[in-house]
Amino acid sequence: MADLERHDYDVVVIGAGGAGLRAAIEAHERGARTAVVCKSLLGKAHTVMAEGGIAAAMGNVYPEDNWRVHFRDTMRGGKMLNHWRMAQLHAQEAPARVRELEDWGALFDRTPDGLISQRDFGGHRYARLAHVGDRTGLELIRTLQQRTVALGIDVFMECTVTRLLTADDGAISGAFAYRRDSGQFLAFRAPAVVLATGGIGKSYTVTSNSWEYTGDGHSLALAAGASLINMEFLQFHPTGMVWPPSVRGILVTESVRGDGGVLKNAAGNRFMFDYIPDYFRKETAETEEEADRWYTDKKNNRRPPELLPRDEVARAINSEVKADRGSPHGGVFLDIASRRDADYVQKRLPSMYHQFKELAEVDITAEAMEVGPTCHYVMGGVEVHPETAAASVTGLFAAGEVAGGMHGSNRLGGNSLSDLLVFGRRAGTAAAGHAASAPAAALSETALAEAETAALAPFGRQGGENPYTVQHDLQEAMNSLVGIIRTAAEVEQALERIAELKVRVQALTVAGGRHYNPGWHLALDLPHMLRVSECVARAALERQESRGGHTREDFPGPREEWGQLNVLCTLFGDGIGLHRKPLPGMPPELAEIFEESG
Amino acid sequence: MSYEANLRVWRGDADGGELQDFTVTVNEGEVVLDILHRLQATQTPDLAVRWNCKAGKCGSCSAEVNGRPRLMCLTRMGTFEPDESITITPLRAFPVVRDLVTDVSYNYDKAREMPPFVPPERDADGNHRMQQIDVERSQEFRKCIECFLCQDVCHVVRDHEDNKPAFAGPRYLMRLAELDMHPLDGVDRRRLAQDHFGLGMCNITKCCSEVCPEGIKITDNALIPMKERVVDRKYVPPTWLGNAIRRRRQ
Ligand SMILES: Cc1cc2nc3c(=O)[nH]c(=O)nc-3n(C[C@H](O)[C@H](O)[C@H](O)COP(=O)(O)OP(=O)(O)OC[C@H]3O[C@@H](n4cnc5c(N)ncnc54)[C@H](O)[C@@H]3O)c2cc1C
Ligand code: SF4
Ligand code: SF4
Ligand code: FES
Numbered sequence: 034m035a036d037l038e039r040h041d042y043d044v045v046v047i048g049a050g051g052a053g054l055r056a057a058i059e060a061h062e063r064g065a066r067t068a069v070v071c072k073s074l075l076g077k078a079h080t081v082m083a084e085g086g087i088a089a090a091m092g093n094v095y096p097e098d099n100w101r102v103h104f105r106d107t108m109r110g111g112k113m114l115n116h117w118r119m120a121q122l123h124a125q126e127a128p129a130r131v132r133e134l135e136d137w138g139a140l141f142d143r144t145p146d147g148l149i150s151q152r153d154f155g156g157h158r159y160a161r162l163a164h165v166g167d168r169t170g171l172e173l174i175r176t177l178q179q180r181t182v183a184l185g186i187d188v189f190m191e192c193t194v195t196r197l198l199t200a201d202d203g204a205i206s207g208a209f210a211y212r213r214d215s216g217q218f219l220a221f222r223a224p225a226v227v228l229a230t231g232g233i234g235k236s237y238t239v240t241s242n243s244w245e246y247t248g249d250g251h252s253l254a255l256a257a258g259a260s261l262i263n264m265e266f267l268q269f270h271p272t273g274m275v276w277p278p279s280v281r282g283i284l285v286t287e288s289v290r291g292d293g294g295v296l297k298n299a300a301g302n303r304f305m306f307d308y309i310p311d312y313f314r315k316e317t318a319e320t321e322e323e324a325d326r327w328y329t330d331k332k333n334n335r336r337p338p339e340l341l342p343r344d345e346v347a348r349a350i351n352s353e354v355k356a357d358r359g360s361p362h363g364g365v366f367l368d369i370a371s372r373r374d375a376d377y378v379q380k381r382l383p384s385m386y387h388q389f390k391e392l393a394e395v396d397i398t399a400e401a402m403e404v405g406p407t408c409h410y411v412m413g414g415v416e417v418h419p420e421t422a423a424a425s426v427t428g429l430f431a432a433g434e435v436a437g438g439m440h441g442s443n444r445l446g447g448n449s450l451s452d453l454l455v456f457g458r459r460a461g462t463a464a465a466g467h468a469a470s471a472p473a474a475a476l477s478e479t480a481l482a483e484a485e486t487a488a489l490a491p492f493g494r495q496g497g498e499n500p501y502t503v504q505h506d507l508q509e510a511m512n513s514l515v516g517i518i519r520t521a522a523e524v525e526q527a528l529e530r531i532a533e534l535k536v537r538v539q540a541l542t543v544a545g546g547r548h549y550n551p552g553w554h555l556a557l558d559l560p561h562m563l564r565v566s567e568c569v570a571r572a573a574l575e576r577q578e579s580r581g582g583h584t585r586e587d588f589p590g591p592r593e594e595w596g597q598l599n600v601l602c603t604l605f606g607d608g609i610g611l612h613r614k615p616l617p618g619m620p621p622e623l624a625e626i627f628e629e630s631g
Numbered sequence: 632m633s634y635e636a637n638l639r640v641w642r643g644d645a646d647g648g649e650l651q652d653f654t655v656t657v658n659e660g661e662v663v664l665d666i667l668h669r670l671q672a673t674q675t676p677d678l679a680v681r682w683n684c685k686a687g688k689c690g691s692c693s694a695e696v697n698g699r700p701r702l703m704c705l706t707r708m709g710t711f712e713p714d715e716s717i718t719i720t721p722l723r724a725f726p727v728v729r730d731l732v733t734d735v736s737y738n739y740d741k742a743r744e745m746p747p748f749v750p751p752e753r754d755a756d757g758n759h760r761m762q763q764i765d766v767e768r769s770q771e772f773r774k775c776i777e778c779f780l781c782q783d784v785c786h787v788v789r790d791h792e793d794n795k796p797a798f799a800g801p802r803y804l805m806r807l808a809e810l811d812m813h814p815l816d817g818v819d820r821r822r823l824a825q826d827h828f829g830l831g832m833c834n835i836t837k838c839c840s841e842v843c844p845e846g847i848k849i850t851d852n853a854l855i856p857m858k859e860r861v862v863d864r865k866y867v868p869p870t871w872l873g874n875a876i877r878r879r880r881q
Binding site for chain 1: 644658659660661662665671672676677678679680681682683684685686687688689690691705707728729730732734735739742743745747748750753757758759760761762763766769770773774775776777810813815816
């Protein structure tokens with residue numbers, strides 16, 4: 034393979050979002066020769082879109098806050114399905130990870146004492162989200178990007194990894210990729226690979242996710258022999274835009290509610306009061322008066338039901354719309370205009386103001402927004418060791434949205450950005466450590482040739498359909514059949530459709546050449562999307578209960594026995610195999626935290 | 632509600648290309664990027680265009696619409712007459728890769744030349760302390776989504792390719808100002824701004840500020856103050872005085 038570009042590293046990080054960049058910085062600082070590979074330009078990964086903030090119990094606004102409270106909120110938000118050790122490490126280490134961003138130039142909003150300010154978000158007992166207006170993700174990614182550049186870490190932008198390479202003993206030996214601009218192929222030889230590829234939401238029609246979220250890392254991990262955990266749990270964020278149709282799904286940050294916005298139905302009622310589940314009743318306000326007092330006096334009042342965890346709010350909105358109490362375009366109203374003055378809204382939510390003005394011609398300081406659920410985040414991901422972020426495949430690590438276990442059945446807002454930092458750093462440490470002790474195996478020339486043949490296959494076929502049609506049909510199937518409310522019959526139907534789509538993907542054709550050809554790129558992403566969608570559907574069929582981001586109309590409510598079980602997916606020939614695995618037991622000193630009064 | 636729009640899209644690569652005419656359906660509320668996606672799905676599957684967020688947050692979808700540098704995801708079709716033909720071309724200041732995608736490595740090269748942020752020690756309790764009013768100046772510049780529209784429109788490089796080695800462009804001159812106004816940074820980059828990054832070549836036409844989708848007042852708030860600081864290196868404006876003293880103490 035003469036025209037193959039070859040590189041040798043100790044650690045190759047796939048993904049340049051918060052998790053990937055944090056991992057690369059750490060690996061580099063520990064002396065590993067490190068490269069970052071990403072599909073878009075540097076600084077454009079999903080992390081840039083995050084709005085609300087980074088959850089960390091720094092106690093800057095409420096000194097009562099500490100890691101135990103954050104741990105408790107996280108586990109309860111995930112309906113106790115989280116890996117307790119990940120949730121513990123996350124809560125303990127997040128404050129230090131946020132503070133170190135300041136050493137690298139980040140400028141968070143401040144408290145009057147000059148400390149990092151923290152805001153309220155759903156499911157968090159105290160104001161806990163470090164933020165910069167509503168563009169926190171931009172601050173996070175730019176800070177890490179500038180740090181990465183300052184350290185001189187090699188970044189391969191607009192390169193897509195299509196395969197992980199493994200040695201005879203099954204350990205990681207590197208990765209195979211193509212350059213999106215030229216179509217040139219690349220081989221990375223490295224004993225350690227960190228997956229930080231983000232999520233899978235592009236398999237849905239209504240989503241806050243971009244073209245990048247095709248589940249590549251989930252799928253690459255499966256193919257290398259790793260297992261995925263919790264794939265039935267998808268987070269439908271309660272507030273996506275619903276109008277005009279072309280912006281349907283674009284996120285409206287939870288900060289709107291954290292900063293005082295409320296949800297109303299067509300009759301003008303704050304319907305969330307009708308949807309408070311028993312599980313959260315003790316900590317939720319019963320009257321509008323109490324809810325409103327909470328914003329200024331959290332000690333003597335309970336939180337508004339609008340700030341229940343996302344799964345609860347999304348289901349409530351879904352029910353209101355189904356009961357014909359929705360807004361004109363099939364959502365509900367999110368109103369901050371009548372509750373906070375225009376100055377406050379523009380200061381706290383500048384990018385939301387801008388987004389509605391530009392895209393929907395709505396002035397959010399004067400009128401209510403129309404919002405509805407949108408596919409936002411995948412709780413499921415690569416099963417990893419909590420301390421090292423290591424997958425079951427030697428030399429493979431995973432951090433960020435692509436990793437599973439941390440968030441259980443539902444993620445709290447703000448807990449992703451902190452997750453990226455905590456486990457990105459841990460993955461970088463462990464990957465560098467592994468590379469120092471494990472020599473890089475030689476790459477198999479046969480495997481490289483195979484990878485190249487597979488990547489070029491779509492050009493060799495004639496007369497098939499175009500990849501956009503197949504993608505569209507997959508999105509429709511997942512959106513309508515494995516969405517926010519599920520039934521066995523519909524999920525089975527989705528699996529049939531996926532099987533048909535797998536055949537169609539084998540036959541599709543690509544027009545044009547290898548230079549910056551999005552049609553070709555999509556053709557190579559589609560098998561990942563199908564594989565991961567199949568995991569979601571199979572796991573959703575398996576779990577016969579409703580919990581967090583998985584609601585079965587035919588099995589309402591949580592079931593005791595399922596509260597002790599994870600569903601694992603592995604690759605089994607060309608299909609997906611399922612296993613049930615008991616949750617790891619929580620040590621008594623942590624279990625105690627849940628007995629303390631709510 | 633729907634209508635058929637006339638689109639003229641530049642297609643080609645480094646060796647040349649041309650405007651091609653297309654007729655595409657437009658629905659209510661759609662933006663230029665939606666129309667290009669429809670083109671990809673129905674007529675030109677290999678049309679090269681960058682995008683990510685579709686909400687003006689990532690700065691990927693920059694191009695020139697009727698000759699004006701814009702984010703295509705924030706350019707509503709409703710701002711044009713239905714019978715108007717809309718011309719979409721790649722950013723002119725950068726070499727074409729293919730169709731609407733340009734080689735923006737000039738910008739990433741300039742970023743690599745930037746001397747990094749250098750913080751002081753933290754306070755004894757592990758925190759850095761800064762007042763909101765002191766962080767706000769640099770925060771304005773940190774809103775930058777690196778769409779490079781300002782880099783594209785600035786006449787210093789737009790029509791003079793040979794100026795590129797000596798001129799960092801508004802985005803990176805603003806980055807120098809951002810670091811200069813950062814309450815914690817301890818490096819003086821003023822000489823570098825002038826001698827290496829070409830601050831003197833900017834003649835404050837404000838074209839950069841006009842195209843910035845984030846509404847950053849690049850010229851007024853970053854470039855002009857930076858020029859003043861460079862001209863009189865002894866002059867220290869009152870708002871920075873406190874920090875300068877603190878920095879000296881450390
Ligand atoms: C609109 C929006 C708002 C959000 N707001 C918040 C918030 O306020 N707080 C919060 O905590 N969370 C928030 N989230 C969630 C959070 O932003 C994401 O979960 C998080 O940024 C994911 O980071 P990551 O590092 O895992 O992946 P990403 O940032 O998505 O990065 C993935 C990287 O992997 C690369 N990649 C993928 N596949 C390949 C491949 N095959 N080859 C090479 N590279 C590849 C991509 O190019 C990209 O660089 C929000 C999400 C969205 C969409
Ligand atoms: S103000 Fe300066 S940097 Fe901005 S466009 Fe004019 S010359 Fe260029
Ligand atoms: S300063 Fe404005 S125009 Fe320039 S790159 Fe940043 S966001 Fe774009
Ligand atoms: S797609 Fe992100 S700014 Fe346009």
